[in-house]
Amino acid sequence: MKTIILSLLSFLFIQVASAQRFDNVEITVEKINENLYVLFGAGGNIAVLTGSEGTVMIDNQFAPLSDKIQSAIGELSSQPIQYVINTHWHGDHTGGNANFAKQGATIIAHENVRKRLMTDNVRPFGRTSEAQPEAAWPRLTFDKNMQVHHNGVSIQLLHYHAGHTDGDALVMFGDYNVLHMGDIFFKDRFPFIDTALGGDPDGLIAIVEAALMLSDANTTIIPGHGAVSNKEDLRRYHQMLLIVKGRVMKAITAGTSLEDVDVATIVKDYETWGEGFIKPEVFVKTLYKAYSDEGE
Ligand SMILES: [Zn+2]
Numbered sequence: 680m681k682t683i684i685l686s687l688l689s690f691l692f693i694q695v696a697s698a699q700r701f702d703n704v705e706i707t708v709e710k711i712n713e714n715l716y717v718l719f720g721a722g723g724n725i726a727v728l729t730g731s732e733g734t735v736m737i738d739n740q741f742a743p744l745s746d747k748i749q750s751a752i753g754e755l756s757s758q759p760i761q762y763v764i765n766t767h768w769h770g771d772h773t774g775g776n777a778n779f780a781k782q783g784a785t786i787i788a789h790e791n792v793r794k795r796l797m798t799d800n801v802r803p804f805g806r807t808s809e810a811q812p813e814a815a816w817p818r819l820t821f822d823k824n825m826q827v828h829h830n831g832v833s834i835q836l837l838h839y840h841a842g843h844t845d846g847d848a849l850v851m852f853g854d855y856n857v858l859h860m861g862d863i864f865f866k867d868r869f870p871f872i873d874t875a876l877g878g879d880p881d882g883l884i885a886i887v888e889a890a891l892m893l894s895d896a897n898t899t900i901i902p903g904h905g906a907v908s909n910k911e912d913l914r915r916y917h918q919m920l921l922i923v924k925g926r927v928m929k930a931i932t933a934g935t936s937l938e939d940v941d942v943a944t945i946v947k948d949y950e951t952w953g954e955g956f957i958k959p960e961v962f963v964k965t966l967y968k969a970y971s972d973e974g975e
Pocket residue numbers: 767769772843862
């Protein structure tokens with residue numbers, strides 16, 4: 680009984696703590712041009728396209744933030760939110776799906792985003808991302824790519840490979856030379872590669888290379904997390920991926936066990952990249968497992 684009460688109390692504590700966590704979040708807006716904005720709060724970066732035909736939003740953070748996000752978007756345009764595009768299924772990017780769909784938005788995403796949101800997904804560390812209600816499921820899905828022509832611009836949704844997840848989309852606003860990369864790109868941070876659920880490091884590198892080809896010196900690049908970036912920032916990230924991967928491969932080839940791998944040597948010159956969500960040990964372990972026989 681004591682255990683039940685204790686676990687109930689800790690459950691309530693977690694609930695209250697997470698509600699409070701969002702209470703203090705402020706949504707800030709960065710203008711890219713007359714019609715395109717980036718919104719920051721808690722979770723993945725949101726892009727918002729405004730225009731007379733209705734607003735399009737790319738990603739939508741956590742459900743408890745939907746009201747705040749909606750009012751921030753309301754300051755930018757009086758039009759309703761017509762389309763919600765998901766760069767991938769993770770809850771810090773799709774948590775608001777059901778809320779915005781109930782307001783009339785149509786959700787668009789890769790087919791695997793729909794599949795993931797329809798079922799429980801067992802995550803690393805024994806966590807489970809529970810299936811989302813039907814309202815949160817994308818209604819329009821694609822396999823390779825899709826174009827959305829809206830507000831006088833064409834939005835390209837591009838799926839190359841499994842990378843961060845098995846349903847990643849790059850979102851290119853070609854008319855504006857703006858690219859939203861979702862969590863394929865964390866600015867100056869090691870990436871999270873969801874290898875337990877179909878993510879793939881080589882796929883992620885290949886998608887970064889495709890993004891570099893889509894970009895020029897003037898391209899505005901919106902990462903999944905972190906400040907609005909440019910091609911130089913993406914190039915630096917690409918170089919980090921290749922260097923760290925090379926060092927991990929070298930350790931594997933030398934017969935070094937995962938336990939004996941010297942993480943500090945592997946991330947040398949990139950120490951600050953491990954100060955975010957993904958610590959050096961986690962990134963190195965992910966790569967080691969993916970490229971060695973210890974692969975999951
Ligand atoms: Zn993610």
